[in-house]
Amino acid sequence: MSLFHPTPDQLQMADVLHALSDPQRLCIVRSLAEDSTPRRCGSFDLDITKSTLTHHFRVLREAGVIDQREEGTARLNSLRREDLDGRFPGLLDAVLAGAPGPVSARSPVTASA
């Protein structure tokens, strides 16, 4: 079963803003923006449960912010920068410029005490 992805003309401003309105999702988006190589969900090492992580990726995908492709047992994530820039010019750049830093691969967001 293929994963739902809205087409570019189906993208809604309110959905995209909602998808970007969570600090952890913003971190994911910023990380994907730094490097166009598709990344596995597990490579972000956010300090959250797997189900929460899966939820965040689903929200991003269903809003049209990211593309998810299945490759074997993994899901590879990439930013739909061209679609977003085409539909909402300047939005992603403005959000990325104002959002906190990216999540490095294998680098936890929260320092262990």
Next chain:
Amino acid sequence: MSLFHPTPDQLQMADVLHALSDPQRLCIVRSLAEDSTPRRCGSFDLDITKSTLTHHFRVLREAGVIDQREEGTARLNSLRREDLDGRFPGLLDAVLAGAPGPVSARSPVTASA
């Protein structure tokens, strides 16, 4: 009791995006952007209950998107454009360019059938 308004340096990208991620709040913001004259909450004539409207204005104010000043028994709303543009350059313009049209004063959003 004065209403809570975050200072410019307290504005958080995720909070602002969340405040803007609702179609009705987007309509309110777009309307306020069209005319800098402060407007009463009741002047928007959105087809929603008063309590929902009050909720939307509170979310916008607490995120720092709008300023609310009490004048007698009314609350006057205005957009914090300068604070938003200073903190998140280009964000508001990009959102307004991509959002649906404004709510005219006394012009219902939903046409009566």
